Amino acid sequence: MTDPNPASLAEETAARLRAQVIAGHLRPGQRLSETRLAADLSVSRNTLREVFRLLTREGLLTHAPNRGVSVAVPSMAGVLDIYRVRRLIEVPALAQAWPRHAAALRMAECVAQARAAREAGDWRGVGSANMGFHAAIVALTDSPRLTAFFAQAMAELRLAFGLLDSPEQLHAPFLQENGAILELLVAGDTAAAAARLADYLDRSERVVMSAFARLENGVTPG
Amino acid sequence: MTDPNPASLAEETAARLRAQVIAGHLRPGQRLSETRLAADLSVSRNTLREVFRLLTREGLLTHAPNRGVSVAVPSMAGVLDIYRVRRLIEVPALAQAWPRHAAALRMAECVAQARAAREAGDWRGVGSANMGFHAAIVALTDSPRLTAFFAQAMAELRLAFGLLDSPEQLHAPFLQENGAILELLVAGDTAAAAARLADYLDRSERVVMSAFARLENGVTPG
């Protein structure tokens, strides 16, 4: 499972930094000094700047001219936007899916993986598996542009999850939902699967938004 | 109308190179030597590499490890994918639009602009106005992510148009269609507007694909 691609140092570093950001190791809003971070990551400043360009374009970092880059701060508006994108892409993808598509197998794998992770108490693993499940839904379309765009949006969403108290537990209530959606799909009832997914997204959005609102009230008390 | 933002040299250079690529001044598949292009654009090699990262992520350039970057070569599969994305985004955007949205004004402006350009025989202007019209449709959603993603896809599509003989004339037959869609929207009949747009996209896709197929047959004779 190790990446067989001996990617360039820049991309490799981008992957490392991306992981740090998503894992919450770097707090949103935190400014990233070029010289210091370059030293930490053991790359040159020029290479790090290329990495910054990549991650900025992905939406994980923000870049203010002459003021450097900082970790993007998720906003409620942003989360709302991402859920709209999810609805727009995921629901039609499932509705017009071919039940025996290769991506359906990946969906099944992710469901199993999520259950195993929950048994082990590995909430982070649950979150990853859930993300993979929805990425597989989009992969049903065989559209490289949609899958890339969706992956980017999900990375941003994950950044927002990092702000919440017990982020991965947000996924837990929806675990069985994934299994039900998958069953409807393999049974060929794509319409029902899509409807159930739409409902899933509505409820998930509501949970996340309320947690987010609670957080903002607590963090900015006036 | 000049850009009030004194953007960084990298972004400014990116805009210039992007314009060159879209204008067809650089042919698809052509390799871009870092040293030579850096000299041509009067920027350093490092800055040019940052520009490459940007445009590669936009889909206008492709990057092969240790083999440099080259102008992306549009494929029929790519065009097909882009039209699928267009249908998925544009039609719902129009269907659930608020007829008095600010973007509707921009749509009207683009229609007028396109007509004026056609009168003047400025086919490139017609193409730009048409692109603006559809960008405005997506702007109806108020979703920054969708608009950014859509703009990127349209830039790729424009790159494909650059391959065709009289690219901008492909837009001409659809000029009145834009006006009709706009009228339906301002009249509040968003459902009819969306239906008409869907039909527009189907026909436009067919025209472009056939022109593209003709081209590929002629270019690769064996």
Next chain:
DNA sequence: GTGACGGTTTTGTTGAACAATCGGGAATGA
């Protein structure tokens, strides 16, 4: 004709350097 080989070119990466800009604190004045 095919395959190995070596030189040339290009990319990937680093380090140092400098101008431009930003942020903060000191000095000044009311």
Next chain:
DNA sequence: TCATTCCCGATTGTTCAACAAAACCGTCAC
């Protein structure tokens, strides 16, 4: 005490020069 101005240090934006590594290309032996 408070506000304004000015200056200095730190950081970013950009360039240049250098070198290792990889790919390209022509040559040569077989």
